[in-house]
Amino acid sequence: MKQKISMEQLAIAHSQELYDLTEANREYLREWLPWLDHIKSISDTEKFIESTIEESSVGGAPNFAVFYEGAICGVAGFHEINKQHKIGSIGYWLAQNYNGNGIITTVVTELVKIGFGELNLNKIEIRCAEGNIKSRAIPERLGFTYEATLRQCEWLYSKYVNHAIYSMLASEYNA
Numbered sequence: 057m058k059q060k061i062s063m064e065q066l067a068i069a070h071s072q073e074l075y076d077l078t079e080a081n082r083e084y085l086r087e088w089l090p091w092l093d094h095i096k097s098i099s100d101t102e103k104f105i106e107s108t109i110e111e112s113s114v115g116g117a118p119n120f121a122v123f124y125e126g127a128i129c130g131v132a133g134f135h136e137i138n139k140q141h142k143i144g145s146i147g148y149w150l151a152q153n154y155n156g157n158g159i160i161t162t163v164v165t166e167l168v169k170i171g172f173g174e175l176n177l178n179k180i181e182i183r184c185a186e187g188n189i190k191s192r193a194i195p196e197r198l199g200f201t202y203e204a205t206l207r208q209c210e211w212l213y214s215k216y217v218n219h220a221i222y223s224m225l226a227s228e229y230n231a
C-alpha cells in the first residue's frame with residue numbers, strides 16, 4: 057500500500073474522529089449513501105462500529121477506517137460474506153477533501169487481496185448506484201467485470217436508484 061495510505065480495522069477508539077468526519081461530510085455523502093439520517097450523534101457511530109466488530113467476529117466481514125497521512129479519511133470493507141457460496145461485497149466512502157488521490161483504488165486493491173487471500177472468497181462484488189460515476193470508476197479501474205444493472209435496489213431519501221453490479225472471480229484474480 058502507498059505510504060501515505062493505511063487501514064485499521066474499525067474500533068471504538070475511532071468513534072470520535074469518524075463521527076466528526078461524517079458530520080463534516082454529511083451533505084456530500086447524502087448524495088449516494090442511504091444511512092446519513094441514522095447517524096445523529098457519536099453514539100450512533102459507536103453502534104455502527106460495534107456492529108461491524110460483531111459482524112467481523114461472526115461473519116468474517118472486516119471493515120476498516122481508512123487513513124491518509126495519519127487522519128481518518130473514510131471507511132471501506134465488506135458488507136457481508138456469504139460463506140456458503142464464498143461471495144463478498146465491498147463498500148467504501150471517502151470524505152470530499154480526499155477525493156482524487158487514488159485512496160479508495162488503493163484500499164479496494166488491498167480488500168480484494170484480503171478477500172481472495174485471507175477470506176478465501178470465490179467472488180467479490182461491488183454494487184454502485186447506476187449514476188455514481190466516481191464509484192463505478194473504482195471496479196472499472198481495477199479490472200472488475202460489469203455484470204448487469206438491477207432495478208430499484210436502494211431507496212435514497214426521495215427516490216429509488218438502480219444498482220450497477222461489478223464482480224471479480226478468484227480464478228480471474230489468480231490468473
Ligand SMILES: CC(C)(COP(=O)(O)OP(=O)(O)OC[C@H]1O[C@@H](n2cnc3c(N)ncnc32)[C@H](O)[C@@H]1OP(=O)(O)O)[C@@H](O)C(=O)NCCC(=O)NCCS
Nearest residue numbers: 088148149150155156157158159160161183184185190191
Ligand atoms: C466513490 C468515491 C470513494 C471515489 O473517490 P475517488 O477519490 O474518485 O477514488 P480514488 O480514491 O480511488 O481516487 C481516484 C481518483 O484519483 C486519481 N488518482 C490519483 N492518483 C491515483 C492513483 N495512484 N491511482 C488511482 N487513481 C489516482 C484518479 O485519476 C481519480 O481521479 P478522477 O476522478 O479525477 O479521475 C468517493 O467519490 C466517495 O466516497 N463518494 C461518496 C460516497 C460514495 O459514493 N460511496 C460509494 C457508494 S457505492
